[in-house]
Amino acid sequence: MEKLVQKKKTGGLFDTLKTVFWAIVIALLVRTFAFEPFNIPSGSMIPTLLVGDYLFVSKFSYGYSKHSMPFSLPVIPGRVFETEPERGDVVVFKLPSDTTQDYIKRVIGLPGDTVQVTDGRLYINNKLVERERIEDYILTDGTGRSAAVPQYLETLPNGKVHRILELFGDQGPSDNTEAFTVPEGHYFMMGDNRDNSADSRAFPSRFRFVPIENLVGRAEFLFYSKDSSQPVYDLGSIRFDRLFQGVN
Structure with a gap:
């Protein structure tokens, strides 16, 4: 027994x-x-994504590269099952200058495009991108202080509409740039919080263009969101209105 x-x-x-x-x-x-979870640690994509948002990224959207693998294991040469991003997609990618870091931005320039910002206005292929002023966005910092920030609806050439912020109006540090021509196989990225985003406009830049093999996936939907400045046990700081929302 x-x-x-x-x-x-x-x-x-x-x-x-x-x-x-x-x-x-x-x-x-x-x-x-299939899907990988990410959290948002910075405000560069406000108002689309907030600090403390948790989202799922579809790994299959653009095919697979070594950066699809855990620890970027070099088991996939180049990119397989490749599909090109669309203008306006919100994308997680590996920083070209340091592939241990994940960034999330919006695809603004496609291969062959010319992208320029003049007096805060975005030009793609020498055409002014339409934008419409809407209600101010109430931006709250970690101390609880709030400020009204100019907010716009921006319409990209393919019809994609998304919101952007202009903290300093049209005279921010990256509101006047040279004209950048996007190389083949690369993409020009910008944050929606235009005056508080380290992206393809920045000088000196940690990256100018993002190669397609550095793309990790497309941001699909939020599954959790909480004000990260509040204690973990504070259930009142959970943003219930953002749960299970798609990323536009």
């Missing part, structure tokens, strides 16, 4: 370990090839 009980205990432990192993394998496969 004692031996039978011991065998049963051993078998139960083995089954548990096997279940845990396969659960980890499935989770890694989903994370690598």
Whole structure:
């Protein structure tokens, strides 16, 4: 009897370990090839994404590269099953100057485009991008102080409409740039919080153009959001109105 009980205990432990192993394998496969969670640590994409947002990124949207793999393991040469991003997509990518860092921005310039900002206005291929002033955005900092910030609806050439902020009106530090021509296989990225975003306009820049192999995936939807300046146990700081919202 004692031996039978011991065998049963051993078998139960083995089954548990096997279940845990396969659960980890499935989770890694989903994370690598389907969806990966990310959180937003900075305000460069306000008002579209807020600090404390948690979202899922579709890994299959643009195909796969080594940066699709855990730790960017170099097991995929170049990019396979490649699909090009659309203008206006919100994309997670590896910083070209430091591929250990993930950035999230909006695709503004496609390969071959000329992109320029003059007096705060965006030009793509020498054509002024339409924007419309809407209600001010109430921006709150970590101390609880609030300020009204000019907000616009910007319409990209393909009809994609999204909101942007102009903290300093049209005279911010990146509101006047040279004309940049996007190389083949690369993309020009900008944050929606135009005067508070380190992106393809910045000088000196940590990156100018993002190669397609650095794209991790497209931001799809929020699954959680909380004011990160508040304590973890403060349930009142959960932004319930943002849960399960798509990323525009």
